[in-house]
Amino acid sequence: MRILLVNPNSSAIVTETLRAAITPLQTEKLQIDVVHCSNVPKAIVTSHDEMKAGLSVTDLLIREEPNFDAAIIGCFADPGLRAARELIRKPVVGLYESSAIFARLSGRRYSIIASGNESDISPWIGSVRDLGDTENLASIRYINSTVEDSVTASDERIYRIIDQCRKQDGADAVILGCAAFAGKGKRLSEAAGIPVIDGICESVQMAEMMVSYRRKQQ
Template identity: 30%
Template sequence: MKLLLINPNISDSVSELIRAEAVRSASPGTEIEVLTAPLGVAYIETRFEAMIGAYATAQLAAEHHAAHDAVVVAAFGDPGLNALREVLPCPVTGLTEAALASACLLGQRFSIVAISQRIRAWYRETVSAYGLDSRLASIRGLDEPLADIGNVQGNQGERLVALAERCVDEDGADVIVLAGAPLAGLARSLRGRLPVPAVDGVSSAVRHAETLVALQPGRAQRGSFAPPPQKPNAGLSPAVQALLRQAR
């Protein structure tokens, strides 16, 4: 099985974190490819940045999906995920969706620990769009500007643990979601140090993508995830045009 993970940000250092955790998480026989967006920002914290990331992800997915069994949008917030689900012929998931699925299998209410204050609004809206408000205990984020997006775990590890403790004791979290590709692998390295189960997006997305491939649930021919009706278009890359030409 071949999985394509697309980092919607331009940071190669974060792509390396994603790749390392994906490889550690994958089942035997699963191959991992990670691509980095050629356009966008260093890391996504806002709606505008996510909108750019969604577009960049779509370009890469259109060009590269054919050689893979499933695609993962490898940023928390899942920029463009539901859009891609309409047009890709293979399963597609994202770090948030996958992490929340894991969290919901482990407890009733989860908290999200994030890398900044600003990012919280975007995450809250993502959780709401998934209809999971009633299972969200809280979102807590680091207070300080990030010096090095590829080394948040090293610089801020203890602060992240402290935030997780507060989520459990003050907010009633049953599960902690360590959010954001820059935290990929942190759940693994903190194993045993947190008072409740902890999940991260990359390992969840890899495993759930494998499951979706294995279950072979079929593709939408009708409903809101069938391919869009065909109509004139302009200014799109050949790969995107090809996605839009698919017969249902």
């Protein structure tokens, strides 16, 4: 099976972070290729960024569709997810949607930790509402950092916020809502004692499941 993981922004450091996080999941039967979009911002911050990235993602997936069995949109805004599902026949999953599904299976309520600051709460609320997850959301917290700077955020710094989500907000699980956090979920889960989801393993699992499901329906 071949999965294409698309970074919708043009940040080289985020692309490499995704590539490093995905490497342990590859097997002889599962190949995961990581690519990034061109002519897009280094971070998806505004609605305009999201629209531009979504168009770039869908164009890339249409062009590459013969070369993969499923695709992952590697950004928690899930830019272009709905359009991609309209335009191509292969399964397409997003980091946030996949993370939210696994978070709901892990507990009653989940928190989101993201890059940025309090001004970004409104877009996140929109994403949560789009999934019908408002009642499942315990809180949204930020590390007050750019996307690229979030790559080097220490586990200790993130853990302190996870602890607040658990003790103050009543979260049963935490979603690390930025692709820059890719690869941190497993070790932070072990430290925190609750599921901490970075979306990588979860989106791969969703993609594999959708491919298997569709094959069984043929």
